[in-house]
Amino acid sequence: MPTSDADASGNLWDPWRPVREQIDQELARRLGAHGYPESAEGLDRQLEDAPSGVADFGYATHRAAKSLGVPPERLSAELATDFPLSGGLVRVTSDGAYVNFHADTSRLIQATLELVIARGAAYGRGPPSTEKVCVEHTSANPNGPFHVGRVRNGIIGDTLARVLRAAGFPVTTEYYVDDLGRQSAMITWIWSKPVDQWPPEVRDGARPPEGVTLSTEKADHWYGRPYRYVSDFLKKNPEAAQQVAELTRELESHQAPPLHREIAEAVLGGMLSSLARVGVHFDSFVWESSLVQDGSVAKVIERFRKSPHAILEENGALALDAQGYGLPKESATIIVTRADGTSLYPTRDVAYHLQKFSRFARVIDVLGQDHQLHARTLDAMLAEIGETRRPEFLIYQDITVPEGGRMSTRKGRAVHLDDLLDEAVERAHGEVLKRREDLSEEQVASIAERVGAGAVRFHVLRVAPDKPVKFRWEEALSFEGRSGPFVQYSYARAGSILRKAGRESPPFPFETRALNLPEETDLVRVVARLPGTIQYVARTGHVHAVATYAYGLAEAFNRFYQAIPVLRAEEPARASRLALVAATRQALGNTLDSLGLERLERM
RNA sequence: GGGCGUGUGGCCUAGUCUGGAUAGGGCAUCGGGUUCCUAACCCGAGGGUCGGGGGUUCGAAUCCCCCCACGCCCGCCA
Numbered sequence: 001m002p003t004s005d006a007d008a009s010g011n012l013w014d015p016w017r018p019v020r021e022q023i024d025q026e027l028a029r030r031l032g033a034h035g036y037p038e039s040a041e042g043l044d045r046q047l048e049d050a051p052s053g054v055a056d057f058g059y060a061t062h063r064a065a066k067s068l069g070v071p072p073e074r075l076s077a078e079l080a081t082d083f084p085l086s087g088g089l090v091r092v093t094s095d096g097a098y099v100n101f102h103a104d105t106s107r108l109i110q111a112t113l114e115l116v117i118a119r120g121a122a123y124g125r126g127p128p129s130t131e132k133v134c135v136e137h138t139s140a141n142p143n144g145p146f147h148v149g150r151v152r153n154g155i156i157g158d159t160l161a162r163v164l165r166a167a168g169f170p171v172t173t174e175y176y177v178d179d180l181g182r183q184s185a186m187i188t189w190i191w192s193k194p195v196d197q198w199p200p201e202v203r204d205g206a207r208p209p210e211g212v213t214l215s216t217e218k219a220d221h222w223y224g225r226p227y228r229y230v231s232d233f234l235k236k237n238p239e240a241a242q243q244v245a246e247l248t249r250e251l252e253s254h255q256a257p258p259l260h261r262e263i264a265e266a267v268l269g270g271m272l273s274s275l276a277r278v279g280v281h282f283d284s285f286v287w288e289s290s291l292v293q294d295g296s297v298a299k300v301i302e303r304f305r306k307s308p309h310a311i312l313e314e315n316g317a318l319a320l321d322a323q324g325y326g327l328p329k330e331s332a333t334i335i336v337t338r339a340d341g342t343s344l345y346p347t348r349d350v351a352y353h354l355q356k357f358s359r360f361a362r363v364i365d366v367l368g369q370d371h372q373l374h375a376r377t378l379d380a381m382l383a384e385i386g387e388t389r390r391p392e393f394l395i396y397q398d399i400t401v402p403e404g405g406r407m408s409t410r411k412g413r414a415v416h417l418d419d420l421l422d423e424a425v426e427r428a429h430g431e432v433l434k435r436r437e438d439l440s441e442e443q444v445a446s447i448a449e450r451v452g453a454g455a456v457r458f459h460v461l462r463v464a465p466d467k468p469v470k471f472r473w474e475e476a477l478s479f480e481g482r483s484g485p486f487v488q489y490s491y492a493r494a495g496s497i498l499r500k501a502g503r504e505s506p507p508f509p510f511e512t513r514a515l516n517l518p519e520e521t522d523l524v525r526v527v528a529r530l531p532g533t534i535q536y537v538a539r540t541g542h543v544h545a546v547a548t549y550a551y552g553l554a555e556a557f558n559r560f561y562q563a564i565p566v567l568r569a570e571e572p573a574r575a576s577r578l579a580l581v582a583a584t585r586q587a588l589g590n591t592l593d594s595l596g597l598e599r600l601e602r603m
Numbered sequence: 604g605g606g607c608g609u610g611u612g613g614c615c616u617a618g619u620c621u622g623g624a625u626a627g628g629g630c631a632u633c634g635g636g637u638u639c640c641u642a643a644c645c646c647g648a649g650g651g652u653c654g655g656g657g658g659u660u661c662g663a664a665u666c667c668c669c670c671c672a673c674g675c676c677c678g679c680c681a
Contacts, residue, residue, distance in 0.1 A: 050624080062662070097624085337679080339679070398674070462617095472614090497640050555628085568640075
């Protein structure tokens with residue numbers, strides 16, 4: 001049986017794989033013998049999960065039967081007859097047009113528990129790869145605190161990175177800090193004046209509450225306060241807008257006042273500390289200004305200038321006729337530089353991507369749906385300069401407010417991540433106090449922080465990225481049912497059993513025969529699915545499937561917990577159930593890691 | 604007007620990429636469960652034209668076409 005690094009054969013890191021492969025090969029062999037062409041490419045994809053209680057896997061014969069010109073029922077019967085049972089199968093039946101495969105449960109239990117216990121924290125991981133992956137996510141302008149809408153990017157990106165790591169890739173998460181351009185110029189412009197010289201409408205709008213100062217407030221909130229008022233003000237004041245434009249030019253010719261970087265770093269620091277509360281971290285930061293300073297943006301502009309599709313606009317702006325790249329007609333003219341020669345975001349992004357391509361084999365960008373066109377523009381621009389590599393885009397939909405429309409600080413309809421987290425933690429605090437009297441205030445606070453953050457992160461993560469999410473306080477703060485705290489609670493429960501048994505680390509001796517109740521075998525089957533889930537998400541980017549899996553695992557464990565006593569059981573059931581609990585706890589813990597939720601030993 | 608995405612019981616959601624067996628869950632509602640390992644749990648009940656129409660197919664929530672609704676984007680913002 002496998003040891004800790006037993007994935008060299010590509011088989012032993014996933015308990016379900018040997019069975020699936022056995023079915024696939026034999027099915028392909030038999031159908032091939034009938035002359036069915038599709039069998040050549042393997043039938044694993046067509047192997048589906050049978051309805052629970054019927055079998056483990058099913059194969060629908062209709063398609064092959066039609067191709068072969070025989071009735072599906074007959075084909076099914078023929079395929080099931082004398083299907084070799086060596087290895088992981090115990091029974092193969094023909095049910096109408098379906099061939100149903102029943103896994104050898106005791107073998108599966110044996111393989112799964114051994115594998116989980118032996119691999120520990122590495123259970124769920126796939127074979128290591130050397131292909132370096134960059135996941136760029138969040139990259140929000142440092143102009144104010146995160147609202148809940150923007151944090152979806154970070155949570156999706158961070159989870160994808162965690163899953164890709166688990167799948168075996170060396171992953172770097174990267175934040176592209178936009179310290180150039182008009183938005184960051186606006187912040188510096190306003191803060192470079194003493195507050196009493198601010199335009200009255202900005203000063204009034206941005207006035208902090210009584211007693212709040214930079215020393216009592218996070219820097220992102222403090223410096224971000226005037227942002228939306230400045231934005232409005234500039235629309236009505238051309239002279240001021242002119243000053244901001246001038247500052248934008250200075251930034252791009254590396255004449256940024258020291259204050260500029262100072263504020264950007266302070267604001268970014270505040271933003272990052274909020275993200276850290278929900279488990280989002282970055283390995284690397286690239287400041288946009290560095291791409292200008294090292295000349296790579298200028299080089300890119302030069303390449304566009306020489307392009308046969310370059311257009312010099314009347315005012316001196318450089319544009320690109322990108323009609324050949326399948327962009328919508330209305331968007332097929334891409335502006336490369338402004339009239340004054342300064343670059344635009346898409347142009348700088350080209351330089352950034354060339355740089356990423358030089359560092360990574362795979363480049364993944366997590367982008368909001370408003371960047372859909374930007375993604376296509378970027379592809380077109382890369383093609384235009386003869387670059388053959390492309391980033392992979394993971395595009396997610398917005399979090400909208402119940403009244404409709406997406407969250408927006410500028411439009412004054414946004415919920416700050418910090419406020420949501422504070423509320424979540426406060427509620428979690430109350431929940432902990434309700435059920436634990438034995439903990440110190442410090443412990444309660446620590447648990448509450450993790451539970452609150454877990455609820456928020458899971459809430460964002462549970463929905464498929466391409467679905468819009470309507471933000472509702474009550475739902476985001478749910479600690480019950482399909483929620484982060486439910487998964488964390490299940491982990492704590494499993495740990496509690498082991499702690500009381502005095503068996504918190506291997507060995508966990510067990511007898512497969514002792515694990516034969518439906519709640520036990522169902523649980524093993526779910527535990528065994530973790531590696532497959534990791535692979536699936538790494539391949540598709542469907543990060544919400546980790547949340548779905550986590551819930552399913554927690555649910556199966558709680559059913560087991562409810563129905564079957566562990567500590568009071570007789571041997572050998574007791575030891576065997578302890579092994580099952582240990583394996584479940586490990587799988588739950590590893591899943592929580594991939595989700596970016598904290599493991600809690602008690603709650 | 605064009606592009607991208609979404610539409611599944613009162614609310615939220617899985618399944619859609621790769622068509623297959625009675626469409627899985629959660630919240631809410633109603634009814635049960637704690638001398639026992641944490642009730643943030645478990646069990647049961649009711650509740651579904653899978654936005655609408657057409658098509659392909661032995662078979663469609665899933666693929667194709669049309670329509671409707673909602674969100675976002677559509678050259679010198681990012």
